[in-house]
Amino acid sequence: MKVTLLGSGNVATHLGKALQEAGHQLIQIWSRTLANAEVLADELQTGFTDNILQLSDLADVYIIAVTDDSISKVASAFPFQNKLLVHTSGTTDLNIPRISGVLYPLQTFSRQTVVDFSVIPIIVEGKDETATNLLLQLARSLSSKAVQLNSHQRKALHIAAVFACNFSNHLYAIADEILKNNELEFDLLRPLIAETAKKIQENAPASVQTGPAVRNDQSTLTAHLQFLQNTPALRDLYERLSQSIINFD
């Protein structure tokens, strides 16, 4: 297919590469900041513009990959009536003027890491059967896990991903900070983090929960809260997450 990307951030970058690798043709990159459009267009060897009215009409699909707050604005400025315009957000409604579909790749995109799209679930929703089928076809060309969900389920999945991915990464960052404050290297924790994520590849997470809270090991919990008394925000998080584990069933 012929695809134009509206956006130049992490999602646009990784999606653009994946589309090219799957054999699709990138027609153009649009960004409201010309320099950003140019950087990504250079990387992907295609055209670019910062004027949405100058978009080429040659693409079959126009994919908006901007922050959720800006999707409506970009959509309302989109100049074509009969082109498939989709967004890539986990949480934003399908029901936005001019938007006829959603293509949501469920992954954490950082500038510095390469992403293997073939194992990424790609969530698809279309305003009508034509849009849905075209998006499913596009998703299947990128990944072996194309899934059609409604907006409510897509949002639930996004929230679950925030807990499992964004919040977990933040806990890694907190751990890093605790280590630094005690002159210890984060490297000590890397094998443990890898093993924790590996365990749930074949088990339900609740069935492999370990640590002082699930054992209700009060003397360790008390010792840890005592240790954290000079960092009240961390102490509070430790207490709440431990209580959440104790209450979980």
Added chain:
Amino acid sequence: MKVTLLGSGNVATHLGKALQEAGHQLIQIWSRTLANAEVLADELQTGFTDNILQLSDLADVYIIAVTDDSISKVASAFPFQNKLLVHTSGTTDLNIPRISGVLYPLQTFSRQTVVDFSVIPIIVEGKDETATNLLLQLARSLSSKAVQLNSHQRKALHIAAVFACNFSNHLYAIADEILKNNELEFDLLRPLIAETAKKIQENAPASVQTGPAVRNDQSTLTAHLQFLQNTPALRDLYERLSQSIINFD
């Protein structure tokens, strides 16, 4: 070396296997519950007892692997004066009567998963140089990452591990629950969790933080809190963890 294990839980089980694989000789398993001692002794093909006064004096090292609350009690009942008695706890002091060292394997042990000890950091602390050297030697036979730390650093490392491992796993469990409530499979999240843990193997976690909180994407944060309004405990956790990300520097 000749080693006797006092305990029959996950740590004793995995440690016992690793010791045998490294060529050490398991003399005996003690547990206060005879049936548990027997199950593990059968698995490791060694002797067992539930009477601590009947422990064989043939071992060089006696390793206590019981809950933190029970370490003192087991140590005080230990019948030998001149034997090296150590515990495996991240948080418990070295300064306990009869205890002369600590051998703390930094890993999450579940009954159902096999653990590769060779990449696990093993933290060592001895009451004197003889104890320290013997424990370092034992740790190095099990792992390429034997590290000598003081009690304060060991506790900091344990707390960091609770954040990075136990709490992350709990977030996976919460995500699983959100998915189930919306008729979605946990399988959808497994690639994302794997990628999140993989990214920090070569990056500092704070440098690869993604998600609505770090972007301060208020419309997504509001939509997610709205979605979670009927599960106030989850809503509260979502709000606090997001705020913690926003405040982090």
